[in-house]
Amino acid sequence: MIELEQLTKRFAQHTAVDGLSFRVQPGEVLGFLGPNGAGKSTTMKMLTGFLAPTSGTARIFGFDIQRQTLKAQQLIGYLPEGAPCYGDMTVQGFLAFIAEVRGFRGAEKRARVARAVAQVELESVLGQSIETLSKGFKRRVGLAQAILHDPQVLILDEPTDGLDPNQKHQVRQLIQRLAHDKIIVISTHILEEVSAVCSRALVIASGRVVADGTPFELESRSRYHQAVTLVGGAGLDEAALAALPGVAGVERNAREHSLTVLAQPGQVIFPQVSALVAARGWQIKEMDVERGRLDEVFRTLTRGEAA
Numbered sequence: 001m002i003e004l005e006q007l008t009k010r011f012a013q014h015t016a017v018d019g020l021s022f023r024v025q026p027g028e029v030l031g032f033l034g035p036n037g038a039g040k041s042t043t044m045k046m047l048t049g050f051l052a053p054t055s056g057t058a059r060i061f062g063f064d065i066q067r068q069t070l071k072a073q074q075l076i077g078y079l080p081e082g083a084p085c086y087g088d089m090t091v092q093g094f095l096a097f098i099a100e101v102r103g104f105r106g107a108e109k110r111a112r113v114a115r116a117v118a119q120v121e122l123e124s125v126l127g128q129s130i131e132t133l134s135k136g137f138k139r140r141v142g143l144a145q146a147i148l149h150d151p152q153v154l155i156l157d158e159p160t161d162g163l164d165p166n167q168k169h170q171v172r173q174l175i176q177r178l179a180h181d182k183i184i185v186i187s188t189h190i191l192e193e194v195s196a197v198c199s200r201a202l203v204i205a206s207g208r209v210v211a212d213g214t215p216f217e218l219e220s221r222s223r224y225h226q227a228v229t230l231v232g233g234a235g236l237d238e239a240a241l242a243a244l245p246g247v248a249g250v251e252r253n254a255r256e257h258s259l260t261v262l263a264q265p266g267q268v269i270f271p272q273v274s275a276l277v278a279a280r281g282w283q284i285k286e287m288d289v290e291r292g293r294l295d296e297v298f299r300t301l302t303r304g305e306a307a
């Protein structure tokens, strides 16, 4: 388990992380979200023992990251933001070096490196120096060093940053494969990633928690939760849709030639909307029910308004 208690970091007059307290259990993939400067990277640096907190504590399976740093760090794989250092090393040399630092020798070392290389597909660049790699490959080298010792805790700062769509998909699959017996904390700006891989989303703003729940719970806070969108029907009667029980309003989306019928909180409006469509004989191309829009919830939360 990871436990944070009142974790705080001040830089001069600025409080970057402001009394964060939460726990993460094995099997959880925690999406750590927040706008630029919210304090995500600073929190991750403190969790991994690379930055001392001003006050508060963090424990990794009971080991205090400040007082039992090495014991805690042995349990952690960390992908920091940006590229791995040691740019003049080859990929193979760098990973072999990390394996040695982690205490592996001989056949075990070679097997660990080969496994990590295969997991993030680095075979084609093994002999290349890290500084000459593309951004995506540098990110993958960073991931390889984080998973090399098969740690119980993975702290990944924007793991898919700079990857192409195929690689993003592959890294998300890797995270899902690793997730069943580990604790994974990922920071990301990509909200679809949260729905795709995270079992829990924790949103921070100005160093404080503003929301903590499953992606579904967060989506449920959206004004588009249970909204029904009708695409392509000519002559839809907006007033009739707006008058249906449980309907909060109707939005017209000119570009998509569609109407979105919004539900009042807690209401399911699909049956009455589809009944009206059938009764009036409207010829529509598509009718979709929404789970909600994370981007809208995120904006509302991080602008300080109640969602």
Ligand SMILES: Nc1ncnc2c1ncn2[C@@H]1O[C@H](COP(=O)(O)OP(=O)(O)OP(=O)(O)O)[C@@H](O)[C@H]1O
Residues within 6 Å of the ligand: 011, 014, 016, 034, 035, 036, 037, 038, 039, 040, 041, 042, 043
């Ligand atoms: N070493 C430092 N010295 C002074 N201020 C710092 C330092 N590191 C971070 N900060 C400040 O702390 C705040 C939080 O930064 P942090 O990098 O943790 O945010 P973030 O949520 O990771 O942002 P992003 O999404 O842009 O990566 C910012 O205002 C940043 O300028």
